[in-house]
Amino acid sequence: MIQEHSLFLRGPRVVLRPFRELDLPFALVWYQDKEVLRLCEGSGIVARSVGDIRPIYEYLSQHGYLFIIEVTGEVIGEVCLERMNLPWVRDLYPGERIYRLPIMIGDRRYWGQGYGTETVELLLAFGFERLEADRFYIPGVWGFNQRALRLWRRLGFREVTSRPVILDRWGRIDETDEIDFTLTREEWMARRHGSKAGDE
Numbered sequence: 001m002i003q004e005h006s007l008f009l010r011g012p013r014v015v016l017r018p019f020r021e022l023d024l025p026f027a028l029v030w031y032q033d034k035e036v037l038r039l040c041e042g043s044g045i046v047a048r049s050v051g052d053i054r055p056i057y058e059y060l061s062q063h064g065y066l067f068i069i070e071v072t073g074e075v076i077g078e079v080c081l082e083r084m085n086l087p088w089v090r091d092l093y094p095g096e097r098i099y100r101l102p103i104m105i106g107d108r109r110y111w112g113q114g115y116g117t118e119t120v121e122l123l124l125a126f127g128f129e130r131l132e133a134d135r136f137y138i139p140g141v142w143g144f145n146q147r148a149l150r151l152w153r154r155l156g157f158r159e160v161t162s163r164p165v166i167l168d169r170w171g172r173i174d175e176t177d178e179i180d181f182t183l184t185r186e187e188w189m190a191r192r193h194g195s196k197a198g199d200e
């Protein structure tokens with residue numbers, strides 16, 4: 001079952017609202033788009049069915065805040081403020097409250113217009129201010145996903161590790177890197193104060 005929360009987060013242009021059962025058909029379209037899958041998934045990618053994606057969203061909804069991203073009333077993607085589930089990341093930072101942020105603007109017409117940046121900014125503020133997060137950790141961004149790399153770097157994330165990886169997709173081999181990023185509460189606050197001081 002998709003567990004629904006009741007939280008709405010609003011930015012200047014973006015609205016994050018609870019992901020509902022009725023939103024699965026939107027996600028199904030994104031999970032059948034080859035270019036979206038190329039950027040988000042690993043090896044052996046196939047277009048997904050509702051039966052494939054339902055457990056993904058059930059899991060996310062039960063382990064964090066799962067949102068639909070809307071712009072002027074249009075559904076453009078989804079994002080989850082997810083409690084860190086990878087034991088090796090928790091072992092790296094013992095005792096810390098860590099979140100990850102899987103994001104998919106599934107409607108390609110909305111890429112590159114700042115909506116991803118605005119979405120992540122809203123969730124960083126919510127995570128650090130309201131959930132008392134110590135750290136965000138983004139595992140496994142593909143080295144060819146320029147938009148995602150620039151998104152995390154621009155928001156102050158630091159590269160932690162980079163591992164070479166070989167992906168086998170649709171019979172084609174892609175050699176790339178898998179890059180992890182992190183941002184701590186202190187780093188986020190320092191940036192915030194820095195930009196406020198700069199604004200005055």
Ligand SMILES: CC(C)(COP(=O)(O)OP(=O)(O)OC[C@H]1O[C@@H](n2cnc3c(N)ncnc32)[C@H](O)[C@@H]1OP(=O)(O)O)[C@@H](O)C(=O)NCCC(=O)NCCS
Pocket residue numbers: 036039040077103104105106110111112113114115116117118140141142145146147148150151154
């Ligand atoms: C990655 C994603 C969330 C970024 O959101 P977005 O709204 O498209 O990106 P933004 O407009 O906020 O821009 C983010 C950065 O990418 C840059 N960018 C935009 N289009 C670009 C392009 N075609 N090539 C390279 N960089 C690009 C922007 O200039 C910006 O960097 P800057 O601030 O240093 O200038 C979104 O594109 C997406 O969901 N893509 C598909 C799924 C995916 O890749 N998920 C992330 C997995 S880690």
